[in-house]
Amino acid sequence: MRAPLSWLREFVDLPDDVGVVRDALDDLGLVVEGLDHVGEGLDHVVVVEVREIHPIEGADKIRRVLVDAGGDEPVEVVCGAWNFEVGDRVPLARVGAVLPGGFEIARRSMRGVTSNGMLCSSSELGLSGDHRGLMVLDPERATTPGEELRDALGLAPDTVFDLSVGANRPDAWSIRGVARDLAIRFERPLRDVTRRTPSAGEPTSVLAAAVIEAPELCGRLTVSVLRGVRVGPSPAWIARRLELAGMRPISNVVDASNMVMLELGQPTHPYDLDRVAGATLRVRRARPGETLETLDGVVRTLAQPGRGLGDTGEDVVIADGEDRVIGLAGIMGGADTEINDATTTVLLEAAHFDPMTIARSVKRHGLRSEASTRFERGVDPERALEAVGRFVALLAESCPDLEWAAAPLDVRGEVTPPSRVVLRPGEVTRQLGTEIDDDVARRLLEGLGFATETVEDGIAVTAPASRPDVRTGAAGRADVVEEVARLYGYRRLARRTPSWPTPGGMTERQVLRRRVRDALVGRGVLEAWTATLVSESHVRRTHPDARLIRVTNPLAEDEAVLRTSLIPGLLDAWARNVARGTGDVRLAELGVVFTHPDDAPGRTTRGGEGGLATLALPRETEHLTVVLGQRGDDARTAVALWRVLADRLRLEDVVVRAAVPPVGWHPTRSADLVDRASGALVGRVGEADPDVVTPLLGPAPASRVGLLEIDVDVLSDPVRTRRRPDGVVVPSRFPSASIDLAFVTPDGVPAADVAHALRGASDVVERVELFDVYRGVGIASGERSLAYGVRLSAPDRTLSEGDVTRAREALIAAGERLGARLR
């Protein structure tokens, strides 16, 4: 909301220092998001009259213009605007002028023509956003060539605050509302504005009618008849105010309506009385199939249920005496009853509508207006006629014969009564942790229009009608305490660092994640972050048949589906690096992948309006995926990396098991990672399918890419992925013996199984490690030789020759039980 300082000052005396006002606004929660200084930078800007316009040879964008600047000789300038004619009066920034924004005007020469200054647009002068051409002054305005523009327009320098007002401050969506907060902060009185009262004579009920058919949607409907209207331009000061506040002046009637809305927060709607059948305004629900052409020229179909949650399609409309819809209540009027140049009698509606209903209609019709913005937050139902009085006073400035018919119509519907809460003694202090005297709190609240009274169990506080956001019960007490804190000043509130007896800490999974990261980083891996929202084809690279989880409203079609794997994103990131010449890298990501609830049971949770429905949500699985794209990396590197990781995580025994891998993996160079004890699939290791990698690389040479994919959910579950026990073994101080054993082993027997068997063969086996695999001469096809280094030791003695021999025999026997023969 734009709040000009001069307008705020109509209501309250404010310090001269704009910085002080700005800080106060910020501290009151009326956050200053921007600050415009207008009317500055107008030194040496004068009114001139255009005398001659000439083309410049060789230039088709600029022209030579001679202007009368009040001196004896015309002034020559070059101008690129085309929206003016000889005889127009326009602003000239003379040489030496410094325009708002710091642009300094100098004498320049263009195509042999000297430009002695610059003819300006309204936006170049910081007067409005209009930059479509020169600012051509209203011919009806008395100006003299050479006169300072500031004097000619009566422009005083001003400051406009761009304020962000929270949804819990319906009362601050107006100049008066903002001024009231400042009045409390600076402890100064709040002034009222000039208002008219209805005239005596024929009552309005003779001239018009007002009916509320939907009292639960319309809290109040007032209808006034204004006679003696002459539609024309607004007085300059009104037009100026509207422009400063960011609205375009249209006509005196529309401008008065907008002024009142900006100033007091009450939207009003003027109708041409002669065009409203029966001079009747009737508030009711729209019926299915009814249509309305709104002021913006769009024909809207009403009462159509929308796709928004809980949206039944309810629209509140204004209908006329023939029950024809003439306005979308609180949002926008209809084209048929619009004020026009011939309007002489205005039917003015000032009403209160149910905020929720307005909000839903706004969303459904995609139609937001200044009025709806206020209604959906909640306007003060008690101030409707006050706003009309202000409207009449403003319009009377340009319509001397204006008359407000006696006894305006005033029909009441249902409005939630203002909340009343009781603050127990010391409650403010108890919530804020700062000692604030009850009397101080009461004074602050009363400044905002809250009523307070001492009751038996504390202070009863009743919210004003302008504060429908204040609730009842505990929530209402918090609302009231917030107002006290805000007006008292957050900066003055105490600070205290609390402590509690329970220690902080991370979960095992969080600790594990950090270890994983450390281990990977220690092995030259870069951690990447790839997109969660991807394209369908992206998903299909690893999951050809998965049900897609689509986003309803994606930003782009290739960001419309939730990922099912980290592999495609990481491969793409790696390929991009290859293309940039930085592809000699390993990339890893820890992130969530998603499975459609119809493909695998996910989470069920409550949802829908009131949380009454049960929803099936996608299964979220955390993956650790590593793409090994460093020169020389392949499936072996991935296996070695996994072993490092497993060791670092103290995993008991996760084995590499041959398996046919899923799509995207190299079918003959990939394997499962399985926890031996639980049988759980911890992840997968191998290489990316060359037919997936090659197309990504484009002209770059083909390359193997190692892959490691771990299901962190399984990895972090100590039941499914066994850890080595916490107890550590103190190594024997007696010498150990090492023996090497090579076994001819059928291809179907995994090397890890043999190692496992050897480890359990005898209690003097300390360590078993595969150190060589041999195929070829001397070994039959379908078999290979696995060579293990075995270290033997005993905690209490040096092993005897007999111990070693017995152990060796046991080891051989263990191998044989698996079909592995000593070579």
Place this chain on the structure above:
Amino acid sequence: MTGPLENLDAVVEELLDQLAAFTSVEELDAHEPVLAGRRSPLAALQKSLGGLDPEARRDAGARLQAARTRVEAAVEGHRRRLAAAERERRLEADRLDLGDVVAGAVPDTLRAGHPGLVARTQAELEDVFVAMGFRVAEGPEVESDWYNFEALNIPPAHPARGMWDTFYVDLGEPETVVLRTHTSPTQVHLMEAAVRDGSLPIHSVMPGRCYRRDTPDARHLAAFHQVEGLVVDRGITFADLAGVIETFTRAYFGTDVDTRLRPSYFPFTEPSAEFEITCQICRGAGCRTCSHTGWIELGGCGMLDPAVLEAVGIDPDEWSGFAFGFGIDRCAQMRHEIADMRALTENDARFLEQFS
């Protein structure tokens, strides 16, 4: 039957026999013009149709086309079979029993890796909070509208729902499943669990990824990371909130950093505040980054709204608490002066290598 197509079936059979003899895709590609292309006997037959009368020509043309389609399909089918077989052979030749990998024999170069900037920043923040006595909790990225909005006191059509540009997911009724727009739903899960287990009080922080439908630019990404903090305990006041904010900002940004709270509005806290810290660029002197105020906004916070407590079955007369939230990426951006946040998801090695 007589005429130019007299031997058509025989010609086709002959072509199919030839086709079957090719044993590689390369060979097949080389001979395709002879089988189904310009140099095929079928193309020659096409030319011979010129002398027929129109009706006969139409019939003959159709037969010829059918024959051509048959041959082309056979070529395609054979090519697919050959390609699959070739792939099979290639893969078989490539076969590697990963169970037999001898770890010590895998060569590796010594090189430093680098953690992600977001992960590292998150870890630093977690450490700060853990030292202050907070536990670290987590929650899912896909949420129901109930947890993301309504349990946080934001009913449907509440104007505040517009504060979040929400991505909706095509599951359930429209607009019931969302990508969480903030980490705050995790608060609700934590409170529900604590009520269920009777394990109040709660002192937790909840880092996580969130999503907003906001076109990415130098300052925002549609996916981003937040840390949420939640304390529910007896006798907690606004002073405790302000103190926690002050302690953690000093611990993370440095002891010369000041904090300031400013009234704000969030539906799930009351009173609510935005918290700002001394501008990291100008150290409070005023610069363009901070709009010459000397302060930079970091996040939002407030006392838990009693309605939020009541909705999960916590008695607001017995328990009170506060919540706060702020951007992890934003902290990182401030500390490392990252000109364009989009670099975070581009994963260029030259960017990633700068963090440790």
